[in-house]
Amino acid sequence: xxxxxxxxxxxxxxxxxxxxxxxxxxxxxxxxxxxxxxxxxxxxxxxxxxxxxxxxxxxxxxxxxxxxxxxxxxxxxxxxxxxxxxxxxxxxxxxxxxxxxxxxxxxxxxxxxxxxxxxxxxxxxxxxxxxxxxxxxxxxxxxxxxxxxxxxxxxxxxxxxxxxxxxxxxxxxxxxxxxxxxxxxxxxxxxxxxxxxxxxxxxxxxxxxxxxxxxxxxxxxxxxxxxxxxxxxxxxxxxxxxxxxxxxxxxxxxxxxxxxxxxxxxxxxxxxxxxxxxxxxxxxxxxxxxxxxxxxxxxxxxxxxxxxxxxxxxxxxxxxxxxxxxxxxxxxxxxxxxxxxxxxxxxxxxxxxxxxxxxxxxxxxxxxxxxxxxxxxxxxxxxxxxxxxxxxxxxxxxxxxxxxxxxxxxxxxxxxxxxxxxxxxxxxxxxxxxxxxxxxxxxxxxxxxxxxxxxxxxx
Numbered sequence: 001x002x003x004x005x006x007x008x009x010x011x012x013x014x015x016x017x018x019x020x021x022x023x024x025x026x027x028x029x030x031x032x033x034x035x036x037x038x039x040x041x042x043x044x045x046x047x048x049x050x051x052x053x054x055x056x057x058x059x060x061x062x063x064x065x066x067x068x069x070x071x072x073x074x075x076x077x078x079x080x081x082x083x084x085x086x087x088x089x090x091x092x093x094x095x096x097x098x099x100x101x102x103x104x105x106x107x108x109x110x111x112x113x114x115x116x117x118x119x120x121x122x123x124x125x126x127x128x129x130x131x132x133x134x135x136x137x138x139x140x141x142x143x144x145x146x147x148x149x150x151x152x153x154x155x156x157x158x159x160x161x162x163x164x165x166x167x168x169x170x171x172x173x174x175x176x177x178x179x180x181x182x183x184x185x186x187x188x189x190x191x192x193x194x195x196x197x198x199x200x201x202x203x204x205x206x207x208x209x210x211x212x213x214x215x216x217x218x219x220x221x222x223x224x225x226x227x228x229x230x231x232x233x234x235x236x237x238x239x240x241x242x243x244x245x246x247x248x249x250x251x252x253x254x255x256x257x258x259x260x261x262x263x264x265x266x267x268x269x270x271x272x273x274x275x276x277x278x279x280x281x282x283x284x285x286x287x288x289x290x291x292x293x294x295x296x297x298x299x300x301x302x303x304x305x306x307x308x309x310x311x312x313x314x315x316x317x318x319x320x321x322x323x324x325x326x327x328x329x330x331x332x333x334x335x336x337x338x339x340x341x342x343x344x345x346x347x348x349x350x351x352x353x354x355x356x357x358x359x360x361x362x363x364x365x366x367x368x369x370x371x372x373x374x375x376x377x378x379x380x381x382x383x384x385x386x387x388x389x390x391x392x393x394x395x396x397x398x399x400x401x402x403x404x405x406x407x408x409x410x411x412x413x414x415x416x417x418x419x420x421x422x423x424x425x426x427x428x429x430x431x432x433x434x435x436x437x438x439x440x441x442x443x444x445x446x447x448x449x450x451x452x453x454x455x456x457x458x459x
Contacts, residue, residue, distance in 0.1 A: 004274045004431070006267070011416060012431060013266035018246065019437040020444070021290070022381060023313045024332060024339055025374035026364055030446060031341055035363030040333065040340040043365075044099035047323050047336050056100065057108035057322040058131055059313055060089070061331055062115055082118050089327055090130040091353050096325050097134035105136035108322055109166075110314050113148035113173055121161045128165055139166060144319055148173060148212075149197075151189045156200045163204035170201055171210040171241070177231055178224030181217050191231045198235045208298070210239030215276065216269040217245045218262070225272050229279050238298050241315070242276055242291040244269075273434055289316035289382050290436045304383065311382040329359070338365040369445065372397065377440045384436070385427035405450040406442050413439060 004012070020027050047053055109131065111124075119127065131137060146169040147162060154162075162170070175181070177191055201209055211232055215225070232240065264272065277287070285293035288304040289311060295301065303309040303318030310317050313324060313332055324334040326342060329349040333340045340363040343349040352359035366374065372395045379386045388399035400407065410426065413419040418432035419439060432439055441447045 003278055004271075008431070009267045009270045009274070012270050012418075012434060015413075015416075015418065015435050015438050016266045016270060017438065019435075019441050020447075021437060022311065022377050022440060022444075023315070024334070025377050025444070026339075026366075026370060026446065027444075028332065028339075028341060031339060031362040031364045033362045035338070035340065035360075035365060037340075037358045037360040039338065039363065039365065040335065040358065040360050041099055043336040043338050043340070044096075044323075048101045048104070053101070053104055053323075055107045055320060055322045056104050056135065057110070057314075057319070057324045058106050058135075058327060059110045059324055059331060060112060060115065060127075060327045062112040062118065062328055082120075082123060085328075086119065086123050086127060088350055088353050089127060092327055092358065093130045093134050095353075095356075095358050096327075100135070102136070105138040106131055106325075107138045107143055108314075108319055109137070109145045111147045113150060116147065116149050116154040116158070116162075121158055124162075125165060137166065144169060144317075146171065146314070151194045151197055154197070156196055159197070159200040159206070160204045163201075163206050168206060169208040169210070170206050171212060171239070172197060172237075173212045174228070174232065175212070175214045175245075176217055176220055176225060177228040178220065180219045180221075181224060184218040194231075195235060198237070208238045209235075210241060211235075211237050212241045212243050213276070214243045214245040215272045216264050220264055220272065222268075222272055222275055226275060226279065229276060233279075233283050238295055239300065240280060240285065240293045242273065242293070244291075270434060277434075287433065290433070292316050307383060309382040311378045316382060333360075337371060339363050368395070371395070372402075373443050373445060376403075376443045380428070380440050380443070381436055384433060385425055387425045389424055403443070406448065409442050409448065409450060410439075413442075 109128070115124065128137070137143075143166070145165075145167045147167045148171045150173050172194065174189065174194065175185060175187060177189060177194070181187075182189060198209060213225075213228065213232070273291075277293075280293040281287070284296065286296055286301050286304075287293055288300045288309055292300065292315070299318045300309065300316060308318060310319075310321065312321075313326075313334065323336070324332075326333040326340075329342055329346055330344045331342045333342075340360045342359045343352060343361040348361070349359045364370075372391070375394060376386055376391060379391075391397070391399055407421070410419055410421065413432070414421050416431075417429055418435060420427050420429055428436055428439060442450075
């Protein structure tokens with residue numbers, strides 16, 4: 001596939017601006033402290049009354065250093081506090097479990113990147129055992145137990161234990177293997193360590209291995225990124241996630257060592273993304289969602305082809321919509337039609353559990369307009385297109401009337417080749433995929449700048 005020209009990249013750069021990844025809609029910035037633990041308890045109990053209750057999923061986001069991940073945490077427990085943090089997690093698990101029917105077992109489990117570095121094998125086993133003891137863990141062809149790690153965050157001898165604990169998906173956060181970028185970011189990663197991790201995981205029969213690359217890092221270049229991609233492709237990971245680096249001066253952590261290094265320009269970042277996409281597609285990977293590339297036989301690729309791919313707190317997933325239980329500080333639960341976020345500060349998180357209460361701090365219960373816009377944004381970011389008739393059937397609105405202002409705002413995107421508008425749908429072009437969440441912003445009531453409209457119900 002042809003690469004973009006400098007003039008193409010200059011045009012795309014005019015659209016390139018910070019935009020949410022939309023793990024939730026509305027974004028956590030709109031969550032309100034008026035939504036309390038009482039609301040969460042009511043939502044959990046109500047979910048049991050559904051004729052066919054959704055499956056349960058558990059997500060434990062965690063970073064030893066906040067600046068290394070996307071999770072919005074003010075503080076993080078240090079490694080020496082692992083026993084204490086684990087004891088509070090198990091308390092929280094028990095409090096959540098009391099709200100759900102016992103026959104609703106957990107089918108999806110996802111642990112954040114700091115967990116293997118924080119917890120020993122025995123502690124990880126204790127955490128998973130607590131989930132199993134209080135909820136039950138359903139294992140089989142459909143189960144999805146995922147763990148994110150850094151190449152140096154887990155000893156190779158631990159990989160077999162992780163497989164025995166049930167993890168069948170491992171995601172390795174690489175960022176970039178180029179030495180100048182490593183120095184700028186304060187990282188110590190090398191190709192040999194990464195290859196050893198992959199070899200150990202293959203021997204342990206972990207079926208799905210992925211890597212996360214970051215684009216726009218301090219000191220990053222096209223040549224260095226290309227070399228990293230070549231190294232990674234030799235390992236044949238099932239999934240490769242291209243993540244946009246967000247430079248946030250003032251945060252603690254080694255990541256900010258890059259503050260004195262020149263960041264790539266918008267045009268350079270887009271050129272890196274274009275190069276990476278072309279390189280991956282030429283190597284046989286297919287795009288799913290905003291920036292994930294997978295082998296054609298991967299479950300995500302199958303879900304994308306069948307129109308089942310979803311975008312949620314855990315990113316792109318082929319798993320069915322679940323009631324998500326977030327554990328730990330800053331974790332977000334999604335139950336029914338509401339989001340419920342735990343306290344972000346460790347002392348406050350501990351204090352709530354010491355009082356025998358779930359640490360829910362704030363949340364958002366979705367309105368009809370929220371549910372509609374979330375559906376549009378998720379379809380756009382996961383499948384790259386929005387079928388008007390499907391939206392109208394689900395939400396009982398007339399798409400072109402309800403989103404008249406948004407469709408007018410899209411005219412510039414259509415003219416510049418980012419979006420194609422058909423009679424009954426809209427779709428991202430190849431250029432549009434590079435800026436998918438920027439297009440999605442047009443449907444975000446808080447960020448689009450467009451006047452809100454009343455919900456138009458079709459009787």
